[in-house]
Amino acid sequence: MGRTELLDSQNRNEFIRQVLEGDFRAIARLVTLVENRSRAAIPYLRELFPYTGRCFSIGITGAPGAGKSTLVDKLAESYRDSGKKVGIIAVDPTSPFTGGAILGDRIRMQSRSVDPGTFIRSMATRGHIGGLASTTADVVNVMDAAGFDIVLLETVGVGQGEVEVAKTAEATIVLLVPGMGDDIQAMKAGIMEIADIFVINKSDHPGADRTEAELRALLSMNSSRKDGWIPGIVRTTASAGEGIGECMQAVEEYRSFLSNSKTRRDEKVRQQKERLLDLACMQARENLLSDHSTAERIQQLAVLIADRKLDPFTAAEEVIKLRAYSRPADRE
Ligand SMILES: Nc1nc2c(ncn2[C@@H]2O[C@H](COP(=O)(O)OP(=O)(O)OP(=O)(O)O)[C@@H](O)[C@H]2O)c(=O)[nH]1
Numbered sequence: 001m002g003r004t005e006l007l008d009s010q011n012r013n014e015f016i017r018q019v020l021e022g023d024f025r026a027i028a029r030l031v032t033l034v035e036n037r038s039r040a041a042i043p044y045l046r047e048l049f050p051y052t053g054r055c056f057s058i059g060i061t062g063a064p065g066a067g068k069s070t071l072v073d074k075l076a077e078s079y080r081d082s083g084k085k086v087g088i089i090a091v092d093p094t095s096p097f098t099g100g101a102i103l104g105d106r107i108r109m110q111s112r113s114v115d116p117g118t119f120i121r122s123m124a125t126r127g128h129i130g131g132l133a134s135t136t137a138d139v140v141n142v143m144d145a146a147g148f149d150i151v152l153l154e155t156v157g158v159g160q161g162e163v164e165v166a167k168t169a170e171a172t173i174v175l176l177v178p179g180m181g182d183d184i185q186a187m188k189a190g191i192m193e194i195a196d197i198f199v200i201n202k203s204d205h206p207g208a209d210r211t212e213a214e215l216r217a218l219l220s221m222n223s224s225r226k227d228g229w230i231p232g233i234v235r236t237t238a239s240a241g242e243g244i245g246e247c248m249q250a251v252e253e254y255r256s257f258l259s260n261s262k263t264r265r266d267e268k269v270r271q272q273k274e275r276l277l278d279l280a281c282m283q284a285r286e287n288l289l290s291d292h293s294t295a296e297r298i299q300q301l302a303v304l305i306a307d308r309k310l311d312p313f314t315a316a317e318e319v320i321k322l323r324a325y326s327r328p329a330d331r332e
Pocket residue numbers: 062063064065066067068069070071106110156157201202203204205236237238239240
């Protein structure tokens with residue numbers, strides 16, 4: 001991606017224009033920069049930000065093999081049919097590096113019915129999960145600015161990482177399958193809480209009634225959500241394209257609920273505060289390490305601490321007073 005980093009301002013404007021016009025190649029290049037957490041992405045993200053806030057992102061999560069990709073595929077098709085521009089991002093927080101490629105192949109296979117007008121991208125963990133969540137949010141922003149109406153975000157698995165990533169979407173669908181039985185009870189509380197819509201997929205399998213009854217029982221036992229939303233429950237047979245309309249309807253209902261929710265706004269502000277602090281810490285760290293003499297001083301301090309000649313708290317105080325701490329690195 002060296003070429004993008006070297007763009008002069010005229011070419012930069014041209015590049016921004018291409019992204020805004022929805023040029024797939026330009027989007028893909030920028031997404032790669034974002035994914036690599038390159039500083040070079042920052043000026044672009046900054047310029048694109050005013051064009052964001054229009055698209056609706058939908059996270060789809062659930063156990064491996066539950067049918068997430070199949071559902072995403074069918075939803076994408078239906079949204080396309082209704083004239084929407086759709087992007088798909090598959091995020092795999094469980095497998096670093098190689099996972100992304102495998103996931104990419106899988107989603108491509110699943111998405112054969114999707115027309116070439118749908119932008120598809122897979123991402124894997126690079127570094128810590130928190131980073132992945134904010135990278136995902138940035139990628140959604142790029143697609144938002146590029147004019148996508150709907151971004152479908154598939155996350156693999158049901159761990160904390162998936163919860164963090166799923167939370168970056170406006171609406172979250174949690175996929176269940178019949179016969180999970182005790183699994184529903186044992187399901188991590190986190191995943192239950194983030195579900196705005198439950199989809200019981202593979203409803204062609206026996207036990208869908210029972211799964212739905214168990215889910216309803218569990219939902220009624222748990223105290224209601226802070227925002228007062230009662231998660232919808234939809235049954236689908238994604239492989240046969242059944243229940244897709246109902247699923248979209250449930251998303252639409254939640255979407256109109258969101259537009260009037262004060263709790264939702266508070267949650268967004270809380271989320272942005274976390275991100276802002278993360279971003280500021282990351283920037284400070286980069287500023288420190290990109291300055292040669294500062295980096296050397298930090299190394300010295302680390303040696304002193306290791307040799308127990310200095311306590312880490314005093315050292316940290318010195319570090320945040322270093323000039324490079326708040327000085328932006330020259331390179332972009
Ligand atoms: N019988 C039945 N099979 C389904 C249904 N939906 C998906 N499948 C099948 O289930 C298998 C897994 O589907 P995927 O869409 O790849 O599931 P996934 O949740 O994306 O899987 P991972 O990404 O590996 O976690 C595939 O063979 C699908 O064809 C359904 O409603 N009924």
